[in-house]
Amino acid sequence: MKHLLVIGDPLQAHSDVFEVIQCSFLDRSQITDNTAAIVLNSRDVELVDESLKSLRQHPETALMLVYNQRPTRLGEALGDGKLPDDLPDEIAQYERHLQWLHADVLEKSRYQLENRMIAYLWLNRHRRIRPIRVLATRGMYQYPLIDLWDDYPAKEFWLASASRTELIKTEKLIDRVRACQRCNSGMLNYIDTCPSCHSIDIQTEAAIHCFTCGHIATQGAFMRQDNLVCPNCLTTLRHIGTDYDRPLEDQRCNTCNTLFTDAYVKVHCLYCNFENDIESLKTHRYYSYCLGNLGITQAKTGSDRHMLPAVMGDALSREHFVWMARWVDNLTPRHQKRHMVMALHLKNLDDLSLKRSEIELLNHVEEFGRRLRGELRKTDVFCRYSTSVLFFLLTDADDKAIDNIKARMESIGKEQIDNPLEIHVLLKVFPDTGTVLDFNAWFRHIFEELMDD
Ligand SMILES: [Zn+2]
Ligand SMILES: [Zn+2]
Ligand SMILES: [Zn+2]
Structure with a gap:
């Protein structure tokens, strides 16, 4: 039992x-x-x-x-x-x-x-x-x-x-939380301030507008015994709408004396003291989650999700990628337009995934992926050649474009100082041999060269 x-x-x-x-x-x-x-x-x-x-x-x-x-x-x-x-x-x-x-x-x-x-x-x-x-x-x-x-x-x-x-x-x-743009804290104080000098020392007051002379002042300034009398032209004001009205401005700044209707809202972070504009606050959404379709598949089949392609968008299968390479190669003679393959190796990905927090690592990979995506065209397709190697197909590349992409890849590498990922890149132009290229063999060759390094 x-x-x-x-x-x-x-x-x-x-x-x-x-x-x-x-x-x-x-x-x-x-x-x-x-x-x-x-x-x-x-x-x-x-x-x-x-x-x-x-x-x-x-x-x-x-x-x-x-x-x-x-x-x-x-x-x-x-x-x-x-x-x-x-x-x-x-x-x-x-x-x-x-x-x-x-x-x-x-x-x-x-x-x-x-x-x-x-x-x-x-x-x-x-x-x-x-x-x-x-x-x-x-x-x-x-x-x-x-x-x-x-x-x-x-x-x-x-x-x-x-x-x-x-x-x-x-x-x-579950909730949507507005957060400080500097420190992400949700502990915020929304406070009305003077639109002119941004002082928080403001107060609401009833004001009167005299029709006879146009004078505007607080209600207190118009009070004579029980009557309303304009302190400027001394007219007695009896009927609202005929003798006077109440202007829309009904708040006064005690610092600079401005009268105003709409206060300026400042958002003061109670955590780091930063003063946010209301438009620049971040928004965080907190959800409850259940298992998704890929999660169900993974639970049953054990097939791992691969971190890299998930960040980069949809990867082609290796077969499809080879087919694409062959197709663009057939489209134009190799001496007219040049196409190339960029092979990218995240050298220490497996090592890091054992040593580091998975969440931290994904942050680094996402950061790298975001930069890389910024350098590539939407039409540049890629495939996952192995767990830590991606192949990109870059079509129509002239010498200038090749130099460009080399320089940019190097600069991404240099900007990655805080990022523990070690990235190695190989760029290979389709060889101008005049014969039909065996792409499977050529890619394998590039892969081996990349791994030897
Ligand atoms: Zn008056
Ligand atoms: Zn003011
Ligand atoms: Zn803050």
């Missing part, structure tokens, strides 16, 4: 189907292959959250079904919710999905963020990656689960990138 491990107050649930083991604290020695699920049933919400964190963080228990009977701060983000009525079905479904989960994904989920997230979402269809509000942090929201698994900041960008490739997909927009 499989067992339920109940932590905290005693709980008798589904004891006809499962053996219920009771303990007051999380005791890892009680967790065995026979544990179908863990139920957190303590009234101490801090203890529940600590147990949730500990269970999700540890590779051995990160993917397990962990139910939390009471709402806690982290419960929604880390737990599987309250024990469902159809617990035996949910456990059966979990076990089925565990069998279907590709062995590579399960193995990599022990040490790699992306596969762990896929496995986690795959095993229980109710699971989501959820943000929670944390006022003590700059961004106002955090993804506690991803935080447990990778300590590099800026999870929302990594998640957004994973959702672009349909590894995960957005389920619901």
Whole structure:
């Protein structure tokens, strides 16, 4: 008989189907292959959250079904919710999905963020990656689960990138937060200021406009006993609309005395003190995510997503790429127009992916990809020749264009000082041999030359 491990107050649930083991604290020695699920049933919400964190963080228990009977701060983000009525079905479904989960994904989920997230979402269809509000942090929201698994900041960008490739997909927009353009903090004070001198010392006041002489002043200046009398022309003002009206300007600056209607809104960052214009604030969107189509495929087939093409756009298959090269080569005689191949090797990508935070690495690759895309034309196609090598086909290249692209590639390399990626580039013009070129062999040759370097 499989067992339920109940932590905290005693709980008798589904004891006809499962053996219920009771303990007051999380005791890892009680967790065995026979544990179908863990139920957190303590009234101490801090203890529940600590147990949730500990269970999700540890590779051995990160993917397990962990139910939390009471709402806690982290419960929604880390737990599987309250024990469902159809617990035996949910456990059966979990076990089925565990069998279907590709062995590579399960193995990599022990040490790699992306596969762990896929496995986690795959095993229980109710699971989501959820943000929670944390006022003590700059961004106002955090993804506690991803935080447990990778300590590099800026999870929302990594998640957004994973959702672009349909590894995960957005389920619901939880919040949209306006953030300081300098430090990304969401702790902002929106404050009305004087449009003339930007002083914050302004006040609302009732003003009067005398029709007889055109004088405008505060209502106080018009008060004589109980009557309104213009202090300028001494006319008694009886009827609004006939003798006087109230001008639209109804705020006054105590610093420069300007009267105005629309205040100028400044956005003061409480975190870094920067004063933002309202138009220049950044906007961050926080979503809950479920598993996407690519994530489902990856869970079942184990085929890895490759970081590079995802950043660069759609890659051609190697066969298609060879076909394209042959096609442009046939189109124009080689002495008239020159075409070339740019081979690009990210030398230390595999090494870095073991040593660095995956989120940090993706940031660097994205940054590089963004620069590279900026240098290429939309029509320049590419393929992934190996995990860390990309081939680009650059058509219609004259000498000037070739020199240009060489110089630009070098400058990208130099600008990459803060970027740990080591990039090596080879540019090869289609050889003018006068014979039909065997592109497969030629590309292999370039690849070998690139790897030898
Ligand atoms: Zn007057
Ligand atoms: Zn002013
Ligand atoms: Zn700031």
